[in-house]
Amino acid sequence: MSAVVFLFAIAAAFLVIALAGPYRLYWRARPHAGRQPSDAALAVGRIAAFGVAGVFVFGGCSVQAGVDQRSWSASEVREAAEDAAESMAADTQIRRDPTDGYTSLIKADVIQAGEDQGPSYGVSVEQAGDGHDYEISADGSGATVCMHVTEEESSEVGVFVPGADSGNSGSIPEYDLTATVDDGAC
Structure with missing residues (x-):
């Protein structure tokens, strides 16, 4: 985070230089006996200062985007969990292992729903x-959400597997x- 603040501070300094004029600050402090740059040189210096300020703003925004991609926020966790709940309701499922329940299914759906939110x-x-x-929780968010899943046997035939239920x-x-x-723990 300090790198982002540093980059924006440098951008602000170059923006001040561009607005005041890069050579004007120097030549006002010097006696007029020296050779002053032309108006074209002053314009080029201003444009260059604006360009450098833009580069530092772009760098600061890029670093901030990278920081955001390495962690989850509380709202991102909730949104991904809600999207996973909708995804689970869209398709019928085979009953899962009782010790695991639907944990792996929920995790896969949350990861898919929050693909651009944070690290999987x-x-x-x-x-x-x-x-x-x-x-459901994610690193960096500090938040936990509770998902309650209800299952009801589907009216569809099911998956045909010969001899699956010994019947x-x-x-x-x-x-x-x-x-x-x-929101919160279960």
Whole structure:
């Protein structure tokens, strides 16, 4: 963050020089006996000072964008969790492992939803309790959101796998998921 402030401070200094005139500051302090630059040289110096100020502003904005990409904010975590909830509701799912629940599915959806928000390795999804409550957090945000998932058996046939349930049907049921997102831990 200090690098961003430093770059903007340098840009401000060059902007002052461009507005006051780069040579005017020097020649006013000197006696008029010396050779003063022409008006064209003063104009070129001003344009150059504006250009250098623009370069430092661009550099400051680029550094700030890089800093933003390395961390999540609380609103970005909530937005990605809400997008993941919508994504889960769009498709039917096969029941997951009871020890893991839908943790891996939620994590993949949050990472996909927050692709440009922050680093994917910073996303954490943990099952809270024995039900279908999941705590979602991300590095740098300092915020946790709670996603409650409800599953209902789908009216669709399911996935056909011969002998999957040791019965005659040979299909694994699919579930329609709905999810709600609340601020704070579960």
